[in-house]
Amino acid sequence: MGAGSSSAAVIGLQWGDEGKGKIVDLLSARADVIVRFQGGNNAGHTLVVDGQETILHLIPSGALYPGTTCVIGGGVVVDPGALVKELDELRARGFVREPERLLISQEAHVILPHHKAIDQARERQRGSGKIGTTGRGIGPAHEDKVARIGLRMIDLCDEAYVRRALEVSVSEKNAYLKEVLGEDAIHYEAMIEELLEWGRKLSVHVTDTSRYLHEALESGSKVLFEGAQGVMLDVDHGTYPYVTSSNTGVAAVAAGAGIAPSKLDKVVGISKAYTTRVGSGPFPTELDDEMGERLRSDGGEYGATTGRARRCGWFDAMVVRKAVRLNGVDTIALTKLDVLTGIDPLPICVGYTHMGKPIGSIPASAGAYEEVVPVLEEREGWHDDISGARSISDLPAQALAYIRRLEELTGVDVGIVSVGPGRDQTLLLDDPFGA
Ligand code: IMP
Numbered sequence: 001m002g003a004g005s006s007s008a009a010v011i012g013l014q015w016g017d018e019g020k021g022k023i024v025d026l027l028s029a030r031a032d033v034i035v036r037f038q039g040g041n042n043a044g045h046t047l048v049v050d051g052q053e054t055i056l057h058l059i060p061s062g063a064l065y066p067g068t069t070c071v072i073g074g075g076v077v078v079d080p081g082a083l084v085k086e087l088d089e090l091r092a093r094g095f096v097r098e099p100e101r102l103l104i105s106q107e108a109h110v111i112l113p114h115h116k117a118i119d120q121a122r123e124r125q126r127g128s129g130k131i132g133t134t135g136r137g138i139g140p141a142h143e144d145k146v147a148r149i150g151l152r153m154i155d156l157c158d159e160a161y162v163r164r165a166l167e168v169s170v171s172e173k174n175a176y177l178k179e180v181l182g183e184d185a186i187h188y189e190a191m192i193e194e195l196l197e198w199g200r201k202l203s204v205h206v207t208d209t210s211r212y213l214h215e216a217l218e219s220g221s222k223v224l225f226e227g228a229q230g231v232m233l234d235v236d237h238g239t240y241p242y243v244t245s246s247n248t249g250v251a252a253v254a255a256g257a258g259i260a261p262s263k264l265d266k267v268v269g270i271s272k273a274y275t276t277r278v279g280s281g282p283f284p285t286e287l288d289d290e291m292g293e294r295l296r297s298d299g300g301e302y303g304a305t306t307g308r309a310r311r312c313g314w315f316d317a318m319v320v321r322k323a324v325r326l327n328g329v330d331t332i333a334l335t336k337l338d339v340l341t342g343i344d345p346l347p348i349c350v351g352y353t354h355m356g357k358p359i360g361s362i363p364a365s366a367g368a369y370e371e372v373v374p375v376l377e378e379r380e381g382w383h384d385d386i387s388g389a390r391s392i393s394d395l396p397a398q399a400l401a402y403i404r405r406l407e408e409l410t411g412v413d414v415g416i417v418s419v420g421p422g423r424d425q426t427l428l429l430d431d432p433f434g435a
Helices: 020-028 080-092 113-129 138-146 153-157 161-179 188-205 209-218 251-257 290-299 319-327 365-371 397-410
Strands: 008-013 035-038 044-048 054-055 069-072 102-105 223-226 266-272 275-277 311-313 331-335 346-354 358-359 375-381 414-418 426-428
Touching: 008 020, 008 319, 020 044, 020 223, 020 266, 020 331, 020 414, 035 209, 069 209, 080 188, 102 188, 102 209, 113 138, 113 161, 113 209, 153 161, 153 188, 161 188, 209 223, 209 251, 266 319, 290 311, 319 346, 319 397, 331 397, 375 397, 397 414
Parallel strands: 008 223, 008 266, 035 069, 035 223, 069 102, 266 331, 331 414
Antiparallel strands: 044 054, 275 311, 346 358, 346 375, 414 426
């Protein structure tokens, strides 16, 4: 990062999967500390370095740089088994070797086996009305956190506490699993043994990350906060109930990382040049046709966590404008512009109508949002392959005009353009961390 700012957040401006992993990886080169502050292993951040793909679910995307410290903040819900596996895999490849390279908040809540079982069983019961969760236990773990019956990472190191805390809650959950959901009960003793084993493995990483971050910021370290999911999946501001269980925007940085809100200097919003979503819920510009299939196959639009095919559609300025407003976005990183090559004319959603009348904002009710009709503006497309572009001047005039139109519609300048998955396939128009 440049001299002008010492902290920045990277936030998804759509329904997740905007390419945050790649942009965080890029910006990590200039950061000292990378922090996850919300979500859990429902996220899947794909990085391609020297042609090799790495998918991270819990460990911040800065893990592939040898000098950075990765922090999992207290707002993250941690599946300890999944974290141990991810860490072992990275270590086997030579990354995150020293324990101090990964710090886990004492206050982060633990995703327990019954959280996953309940999440998956409820989805099965909902049938066609399902949310389309990742099945990782995210919702039930947050429920227990708010109900004040959750287990935190600090507790995992204390056998007596784990046994005491889980005895009552597991018998309650087992009754719910068996009698309400018709599922198998969780085996208490086996679960405890496994949790304690994971606790022992992770204990060297568990610390007061809020204090660590405060000191890092005070001493002038560059800190990057890595969002997961996207603003439209935010539990308060997204397409409720088709959302995740956390706040996904910058408002979550302070609470989830344990820093003062005033410590955040810059907000980088990530948006695809088109739109995708996984799971159920409204999606006005969705293309249920050959064009949708084309975007899916050219963009490799399959979930990094669950492998599910992503729903695809045109860029929706209503969505990104809302995300910009909620997050005070300073600059946009526009990803996957190369996927739009050859689509001519190229539509952009510039507004909505509902019941035949123009509407200025996104309906809060998912039912009403389903009824919205996008107002499309057609732009001239481009045909030359842009995946080899390395500077803005390499882009065809139509691609540049497309970017300029998105800037007009969202009110924010595009500072980074990505034209492929590789680190080098990135055009830095304006360094978001410059003075
Ligand atoms: P959950 O977070 O697993 O409870 O899933 C709730 C909704 O958020 C579902 O529609 C998921 O598909 C979606 N979701 C959760 N994490 C991600 C992500 O990292 N990218 C995209 N969608 C996500």
